[in-house]
Amino acid sequence: MKNSENKNHILLSVRHLNKSFRSGDAEQTIINDLDLDIRQGDFTVIMGSSGAGKSTLLYALSGMDKPTSGSITFCGEDITSYSADKLAVFRRKHCGFVFQQIYLLDKMSLMDNALTAGLLVGGKKKETVRRAAALFEKVNLPEVTWKKFPSQISGGEAQRAGIVRAVINRPEVLFADEPTGALNSHNSDAVLDVFTELSRDGQSIIMVTHDKKSALRGNRVIYLRDGRIFGECDLGEYTPDNAARTDKLNAFLTEMNW
C-alpha cells in the first residue's frame, strides 16, 4: 500500500505507549500513556519543548527504539513484539529517516550512500541507480556531486542527499528528526521544499522540529508535553506565504505556551 491516495487509511496506531529510562535508582518517564493515529499521506509535525519526548516518540514509532509498554501497530500489525532483525527488515521496507546530524556514511560517496539503502531491498541494480539519479536531480543535487564524499559538500547538500537515501525505497513513512536543525536559513528552505514536494506526491511524513517555519510545512501539528499529547492543530494543505496558516499555527503555539 505504498503512497496510496487513501488519505483516511491509518498507517500507524499507538495505544497506551510508555517509555521510561532508568538512571541510577530513579526512573524517568519520557512517554506517558500516549495514544496517536497517523494517517497515510499526512505531513505530521511533532513539536514540544526540550525533553517533552518528541524524538523518543519518533524513534519508537519507527522501530528504532523499543517502548517500555503499549502497542504500536503498522498497517494493523503490532511491531512492538518484533525481534531486532525483524525490526531491521521493517525499517528497510517501510521507513525512511532524515536526521538533524544528517548521518551520511562519511567514507562513501553520495551515490553510494543512497544505494546502500536502495540496494538493500533487492530489485535490479540498474533501476535502483536510475531511481537514485532521478531523486538526486529532484532534490537539486547535480551529477557532479554524486561522486563526492559528505565532507566535500555543504550541509544543505548533505541533508538533501540524506533525503534521497531516506526515500529511495519508497517508504510508507518518512521520519525526520529536526532535519533543518543544523542548517542555515538558505539550506533549510531548500530542504523544506523537498519535504513539501514529497508530501505533495503523497509521501507520509512525521517530522520532529523546534522550528515554526519548518512546522508550517506540515498539515497536522501535534504538541507534546511531559510525554503526552498536549494539543493538536490541523493546518490544512501547505501553500507558500499563507498568512492564515501562519496565524493559526502561532495561535496554537501560544495556546500551548510555546
Added chain:
Amino acid sequence: MKQISHLSHYFFRKDKKQILSFGMIILITALILHLALVLALRIDPAYDRLSDELHSADIDMVIPQMTDSPALSDAVRRHPSVEQFEQQRAILQKAVMKDFRGTDFELNILFYNWDDPRAIHRLSCRRRSKEAVQNPIYLPLYIAEFGEYAPGETITFSIGGKDFSYTVAGVVQEMQYGNASAELMGVFLPDAQYRQLAQALESGEVVNYAVRTGEGADRQTVLTDLRKTAEEKQAPVLFAMTRESRKQSRMMVTNLLTVILAAFAVIVLLVSIFLCRFRIKTTVAEEMAQMGVLKSLGFTSGGIIAAEVLPYTAAALLFSVLGVALSYGLLPTLVNVLALQAGFRFDVAYSPAALILTVALLTVVTLVFTWLSAGRIRRLLPIAAIRGVTDGRGMKKNRFPLAKTPGSVHFTLMLKQMAVSARQNVLLFVVLFVMTILIAFSGSLFYNGIIRPDHLMNTLSDESPDVILQVSSSDIVGMKRAIGSLDGAEKVLSYAIRQVQVGDENAVAFVCEDFSQTQNDGCYEGQNPVSGREIAIGSALAERLGCGVGDTAVVTYGDTSRSYRIVGLVQSVNNRGEICELTDQGFAALSGGKETHSLYVYLKNSADADGFIEKAKTACGGEIVSAVNAAKKQREAQSLYMGIITVVIAVIFAVTALIVLLILFVIIRSMMTQCRQEFGIYKAIGYSGRQLVAQTAGSLMPVTVAAALSSALLGLVWLPAVNHAIFGMVGAMKNHMEQPVGILLLFAAAEIAVTLLISVLLARPIKKIEAYSLIKE
C-alpha cells in the same frame, strides 16, 4: 608529571581491553622467548657441570682386551695432552633389548662391572629398587626411561641367539655415552653377574680407555693421536668418541627445540610490534580532538606521547614478567621431555640473565615502537585536531562504487569496509602472513611426519628393511634365494654393518651388494659405490679428511688396508656423518670374503613381519641366528615421532589461534569504536545485526585469504631451505621432506576458517547494539 599520569590513566581506561590483548601477546612472547633463553643459557652449562661432577672423560676409546698392553697404557699416559686416564673393562656385544618401548631394539651394548672402582665416568644412582632383586642390573637413565624399564622390572638382552634376563636394580645417571643415535650404550652388572656373562659369552671382552685431557687440548686431535698409538701397538679401536660428539648426540633435540622456540618468539614479537603500532596510531586517530584540546591547554607533545606510550610499556613490563613466571611452570614438563631424549636430568634453575634479557627486550622494543608510532602527535596542530579531521576528510577515491561493482550489496559493502581500513589491513596481513609461516611449517611436518612418515624416518634413519636376519650360513647366496622365495618377500639384500677406519678416522661401513636396491638412499652428492674400487663417505669424514668426490680414501679393516675412489658423499644422522659405503666386492677385498652378512628382507606387507620371521625360521631352521622385526621397530620410532609432531602441530595451531584471536579482538574492538556511529546508521537504514556481523567479519577475509595463501604458497620456496637448515644441523644434508601444495593450502584454509569463525564471534556484540542508542551517541 601528575597530569601525564592522569592522562595515561585515561588512555588505559579507554583502551583497557586492547591493552590487555596486547599484554597477552607479550605474555606468550615472553613465555616462549624465556623458555628458549633458559634452554640456551642453562642446559648447556648444566650438561657440562654434570659431566664435570661425574668426572667424565673427554675421550673414550674401546679396544679388544686381548690387545691391551702396558706399552699402550704407557704411551697413552705419556701423551702431553692426557691428564688422567682409566682402563675400564667391559663386555661389548651387539644385543637386542627385548620390549624396549614395546619393541625389540638392537644396539651395541657395553656391559660394565658395577663393582669396579671408577675415578672417571663416575655413576650417580638416581633410583633404586625398593627390594633386593635377583640377577640385578643397573641401567643408564636413557635406557631406563626411554625404553620404559622401571626398577624391579625385567630386561632381556638377546645376544647371539641367547637370552640374558636381569632385574633392574637401579637407574644411574652417567655421562659416558650418548643416546640411541650414537649406537653404543653402557649398562652395569654387579661382579657376579658380570662374571657369569663373560663366561657365557667367551668373547667380546674389551677395555675402554677413559681419558681426561688438559685444559685447551683439541680433543679430536688427541683422539687421532691415541688412535694412531693404539694401532702402532696392534690394538684396533672398536669405538671412539669425544666429549663433543657425545654431547652432540644427546643435545640434538634440545638444540633444535631451542632454535625453533627462538624463531617462534621472534615471530610473535613481530606480531606484537605491529599490534602496538596499530593501536597507538588508531588511538591517535580516535582521540585527535581531545589531543587538540590538550595541546591548546598547554600539554606538550612529549607529555601526550608519554601518557599514550606509558600503558603499553607498563603492560609489556608486567606481562613479560608474568610470561617468565609462567614459563617456569612449563619448564619442568619441557625438561622432562628433553631429559627422556637426552638421557640426563636438568634441574630447572632460575636464570637471572634469561629473565633480564626477556623482560628488557620486550619492554624496550615496546617503548621504542610505541614512541615512534605516536610521533604523529607532534605534527598535530591544535586547531586542526579540535576541528576533527575525520577519516572521511582524507578520502580521495570512492573504492568499489556500489553502482558499478558486480555482486550483492553486502559483498560490495564488505569490500568497501576493507578498502577504507588500510592500517588494519596491514596489521592483519602481517600477522596472518607470519603466522602462516608457522602453519605452513606444521603442514609440512604433518605431511612428512604423519601422512608420509617414511619421509621423516628416511631423513633421520639409515636403511630400514622390514626384517633383518642374522644368518650363520656361509652360503649367503643360497640363503638369500631361500628367503626370497618365501611367500610375502618382495626382495632380499645382503647387508652388513662393520666398524672400519677411513684414513685415521673410525667409521661405520655400510656394506651392500647393490645400493640401487636400497630404500633409503642417503647419497647427497655424487653417487653410491657400484664397483669394488669405489666408496662413498659421510659428511663428517669428508670434512675431517679434507677430501671429496674424485679423491682417494684408504680404508682399514683388521690388518688389511686398501684404497678406494670416493664416488659420493652420504649422510647418516645416527652416526653423525662418520660412515662410509662399500660394495660387497669392495669389502670382501678387505675382509677376505669370510664374514657373514645379514639379510635385509623387504616384505610386500610389512605389518606381517612376525609371521614372515616364523616362516623363515621354519624354512631355514638353525641357520638363522637372530631375526629382528625392523618394521615394528620402525613403526615404534615412527609413532614416537608422530606423537611429537602431533603435539607440535597442535601447539602451533593453538598458539596461532590464540594470537589471531587476540589480534582480531583488538582490530574488531577498534573497528567497533571507530565505526560505532556507522553501524547505527546502517541499522537505521534497515541492516540487521546479522548482516553487519557478516559484513564486518567478511571485510577481514580478503586480507586474511591473501596473507594466508601467499604465505602458504611462498612456503614452497622457503620450506625446503628451512628443512635443509634444520636437518643440516643434525647432519642430514639431504632430506626427503616434500611440500605438497595441497597440504599447504589445506592448512592455510583451516587457518582462514578459524580466522573467520573468530571474527564472527568477536563481531557478534554488534548485534546487541540498538540503532537508536548508537545514533544518540
